[in-house]
Amino acid sequence: MSAQREMKEKNPWHTPVTIITVIGVIAIVALVTVAVLQNRPVLQKYKYGIVLDAGSSHTALYIYEWPAEKDNNTGRAEQKYVCKVKGKGISSYANTPVKAGESLNECMQEAKMQVPTKRHHETPLYLGATAGMRLLNMENSSASDKVFQAVEKALQRFPFSYQGARILSGQEEGAFGWVTVNYLDDRLKQGLETTGALDLGGASTQISFVSKNYDISESPSNSVTFRLYGNDYNLYTHSFLCYGKDQVLRMALAHQTKSGPGTILDPCFHPGYLELKDYSLLYDSPCVSDRKPQNATGTFNHSGAGNFKQCQEVVKKVFNFTSCKYSRCSFNGVFQPPLQGPFGAFSAYYYVMDFLKLTDATMPLKDVKEKLANYCATPWNEIVKQHPEVPIKYLAEYCFSGTYIITLLTDGYNFTSESYSNINFIKKIKNSDAGWTLGYMLNLTNMIPAEAPDSPPLPHAGYVTIITISALILFVLFILSLRFICPSFQKTPHIV
Ligand SMILES: Nc1ccn([C@@H]2O[C@H](COP(=O)(O)OP(=O)(O)OP(=O)(O)O)[C@@H](O)[C@H]2O)c(=O)n1
Numbered sequence: 001m002s003a004q005r006e007m008k009e010k011n012p013w014h015t016p017v018t019i020i021t022v023i024g025v026i027a028i029v030a031l032v033t034v035a036v037l038q039n040r041p042v043l044q045k046y047k048y049g050i051v052l053d054a055g056s057s058h059t060a061l062y063i064y065e066w067p068a069e070k071d072n073n074t075g076r077a078e079q080k081y082v083c084k085v086k087g088k089g090i091s092s093y094a095n096t097p098v099k100a101g102e103s104l105n106e107c108m109q110e111a112k113m114q115v116p117t118k119r120h121h122e123t124p125l126y127l128g129a130t131a132g133m134r135l136l137n138m139e140n141s142s143a144s145d146k147v148f149q150a151v152e153k154a155l156q157r158f159p160f161s162y163q164g165a166r167i168l169s170g171q172e173e174g175a176f177g178w179v180t181v182n183y184l185d186d187r188l189k190q191g192l193e194t195t196g197a198l199d200l201g202g203a204s205t206q207i208s209f210v211s212k213n214y215d216i217s218e219s220p221s222n223s224v225t226f227r228l229y230g231n232d233y234n235l236y237t238h239s240f241l242c243y244g245k246d247q248v249l250r251m252a253l254a255h256q257t258k259s260g261p262g263t264i265l266d267p268c269f270h271p272g273y274l275e276l277k278d279y280s281l282l283y284d285s286p287c288v289s290d291r292k293p294q295n296a297t298g299t300f301n302h303s304g305a306g307n308f309k310q311c312q313e314v315v316k317k318v319f320n321f322t323s324c325k326y327s328r329c330s331f332n333g334v335f336q337p338p339l340q341g342p343f344g345a346f347s348a349y350y351y352v353m354d355f356l357k358l359t360d361a362t363m364p365l366k367d368v369k370e371k372l373a374n375y376c377a378t379p380w381n382e383i384v385k386q387h388p389e390v391p392i393k394y395l396a397e398y399c400f401s402g403t404y405i406i407t408l409l410t411d412g413y414n415f416t417s418e419s420y421s422n423i424n425f426i427k428k429i430k431n432s433d434a435g436w437t438l439g440y441m442l443n444l445t446n447m448i449p450a451e452a453p454d455s456p457p458l459p460h461a462g463y464v465t466i467i468t469i470s471a472l473i474l475f476v477l478f479i480l481s482l483r484f485i486c487p488s489f490q491k492t493p494h495i496v
């Protein structure tokens, strides 16, 4: 009996200090575990949004994804998937509208596979059409309505949350391109200086930038104001309808064929290039239809001369610099404040300059012009040999397109040899394509809040560390205070 008692008395587990220590440790572990679990970032689940970019030359389907818990907060929406619709843009189906709808099926089927099935019903689906449909709508509004009806019917067959198909205004197209670029660069959330956006399509082109310290209110149609993440922006934007590169090519050809010759020697095409072209096809667009010469019925020979300087002269003729009712203008009497800041130039700006290997921002403008002049002067058969992988239609037009880009930027928008170096030719920013689609979706889903979101003062790891250290300090203080208040704690129980 006494031996048993002695054992119990000597067993250190039975001292009050040990018991308090064990309970204390358990309490700390419990406290920290609760803190960690309670505030642990929830398992990542994603939400999705689909935007169809129905451009003048082609349609592309974009799927964006973002963390489900952070819709309008810290998570950034990113491009998850892109599908290029086969064939031409929806406006080319004016005479066979049902085919416009059918053309979208393949990419839509792909989208069904890409978005998890359980998210299908809550995934918004938008279609935005740009300059091709703007032109068709001007030319034949009932044909454009029929294209939309067919497209709508085709899209509604899919299990997504269809949100409508419509033509974007030029202002929206420019502004949403600017939002995309600055959102992807994290410039909006951080309130940093913004980047201007230059978008070149087949049928229109957009320029959007913030010109600080210049009052842009003299032309209200070119001014868009936003409040994003607590910052106010007064954006200048303009969309030039008919100034996409396909329509400008029509205008340049219309100018050269206005007297109706059988053969034109075009400085914007390579020497040795020769193609028989149709007058009626050339003039089949509201951008040139009023210039159709009386005698222009059949075909003409389009041959190349390959001369950059002369090509620039031809291209300049598509701009009108004669009148400006504002304090300053770009061309065609359109207001433009002083250029400011870096610019991102995407879509056809990028395709063309990338093909010509002229995207290096450190290359001076005069070198760009020199390289372009050499390229244009290269005989057509050599160009074809050098680029067997590039479709002939694209290949034939790069000299023209490069010359148009340089002329538009310098003569049109007034970029100088100096400010030209502020232009970055870009395709993607952090894996998402630059273009209006992301900005459009962010706007329609209210994913960019007007005010800066409240963020927790501490990151999660910092929070857990502070909780742990505070608990340990409290525990040590508690033990020390016990020893101080009741000195008997200092002695091990001693039984005689
Ligand atoms: N690898 C490529 C892809 C496209 N293009 C050309 O780029 C132009 C189309 O650019 P894009 O930005 O796709 O225009 P859309 O969106 O179709 O037209 P818009 O914005 O005017 O509606 C067309 O002339 C097309 O021939 C090109 O030169 N090289």
Ligand SMILES: [Ca+2]
Pocket: 055, 056, 130, 200, 201, 202, 347
């Ligand atoms: Ca476009």
